Amino acid sequence: MTKSPQFKPSKKCSIDFSTTIGPASIAPKTIAPKTVAIVCFDDAQLLDITGPMQVFSSANDLYEGDVKPYRLLTIAENDKIKTTSGLELAVEPLSLAPDQLDTLIISGGRGINRFAGNKAILQWLDMMNRKTRRTASVCSGSLALAKLGLLDGKKATTHWSRIDEFRRDYPSVLWTNEAIFIRNGKIWTSAGITSGVDMALAMVEEDLGFNLAKSVARHLVVYLRRPGGQSQFSELLDFYCEDERFNLLNQWIMKNLSRPLSVAMLAEKCGMSERNFSRLYTRDTGSSPAKAIELFRLEAARQYLEQNWSIKKTARQCGFGSEETLRRVFQRHLHVSPQNYRDRFSRLPDE
Incomplete structure (x- = not known):
């Protein structure tokens, strides 16, 4: 097991612990707790x-x-x-x-x-x-x-x-x-x-x-979330419904995001016509199939970026087709670019 590093104030340190913010703010020995x-x-x-x-x-x-x-x-x-x-x-x-x-x-x-x-x-x-x-x-x-x-x-x-x-x-x-x-x-x-x-x-x-x-x-063994800007919960929870067919379908979608996913393909997976599938899926989940796929891809992209994946690899793995499409989806839903999101919320890099 790797020993966690210890932090020792420099003998020459004269920084005021009570007012300084930043990597150099190490408390002098004379400061009270x-x-x-x-x-x-x-x-x-x-x-x-x-x-x-x-x-x-x-x-x-x-x-x-x-x-x-x-x-x-x-x-x-x-x-x-x-x-x-x-x-x-x-x-x-x-x-x-x-x-x-x-x-x-x-x-x-x-x-x-x-x-x-x-x-x-x-x-x-x-x-x-x-x-x-x-x-x-x-x-x-x-x-x-x-x-x-x-x-x-x-x-x-x-x-x-x-x-x-x-x-x-x-x-x-x-x-x-x-x-x-x-x-x-x-x-x-x-x-x-x-x-x-x-x-x-x-x-x-x-x-x-x-x-x-x-x-x-x-x-x-937690993430260091500096700005505190992430949502409290995953939007995917909103898509669970009483119809188990759609719950199983959503799980399948999450495992196949890199593929081109059409309404026709999803309807066929559920054994329905496209029209009936779109109507029932929207009624039971509160979202159209197209919107659901976009949100599933967004959720997966967030997770990959939090693992410090590249923007290009994330876009490809999540089925966005291009980095520009990924950027537009992030801006539309999260009001932040994929790069900025990764910078803020990626896991601590290995050292």
């Missing part, structure tokens, strides 16, 4: 807590200096909570929480409505937010930020399953489900559950630089 607190509650989602916490903990492990960059706390109203998975966690009670936090992260989960409905909790969050460098939420934890008015007029994200509800209840917030995480000044919001890991990696990168964040991502 930044206190990162994840606030949770009964019926919190376990991964909302442990995901970001592990990112910061791994950053401590991989940072080789006299002072570790982060002091980590888990805070709740009382001294223990029971998560939605049934696992109980011992935490720091609110009454013993420090007066000053660098980064405050609010977890999500089924208990968020009760938590965010507690006026004393909201008052404490509001007071702490006035003193933090960063205030953030994971998943439905954004409800607490919305109740405090911290998201008014700002773009924000949350778990896709609650976004319609939040749009209705907090119309002054610009809710979107087309992002893994969003930063507005000191306020950060992340989407569903594991996206808290992506957000925490971006925070580590801001604090300690790209190289250390990349090392943490390698250590955790």
Whole structure:
């Protein structure tokens, strides 16, 4: 097993850790650790807590200096909570929480409505937010930020399953489900559950630089998603329907994207006339066959580009015919070029 690289500050380093962003931002030995607190509650989602916490903990492990960059706390109203998975966690009670936090992260989960409905909790969050460098939420934890008015007029994200509800209840917030995480000044919001890991990696990168964040991502066997611009879920889920013939057909399409795929060919695969096939497929999946094929090709292209494939090879493998066609499809659906998408979301290169 390859040992993860350690990062040691230079003896000549005089960079201000609290303000510098970028690969050179390695903390001097005299800098005190930044206190990162994840606030949770009964019926919190376990991964909302442990995901970001592990990112910061791994950053401590991989940072080789006299002072570790982060002091980590888990805070709740009382001294223990029971998560939605049934696992109980011992935490720091609110009454013993420090007066000053660098980064405050609010977890999500089924208990968020009760938590965010507690006026004393909201008052404490509001007071702490006035003193933090960063205030953030994971998943439905954004409800607490919305109740405090911290998201008014700002773009924000949350778990896709609650976004319609939040749009209705907090119309002054610009809710979107087309992002893994969003930063507005000191306020950060992340989407569903594991996206808290992506957000925490971006925070580590801001604090300690790209190289250390990349090392943490390698250590955790996850992607380093720097800009936070990917959708929360695959569009392919929308094409599953009650008619198993079409589900099997869609699986076949995904395995044969490099071939020329016509409506006549697909209709024949299903044993239908072209007209009847197009009508039933559109009715059951909500998309015409032609649009579905384009989206399947787009989804496959995204995955290949995330594996750092070339644009030319991706276009050929996904059946686009040309790089220009691939570019037009990416611009139409994702508003970004294939090259830019690959630069932003490709897996960490082998070294």
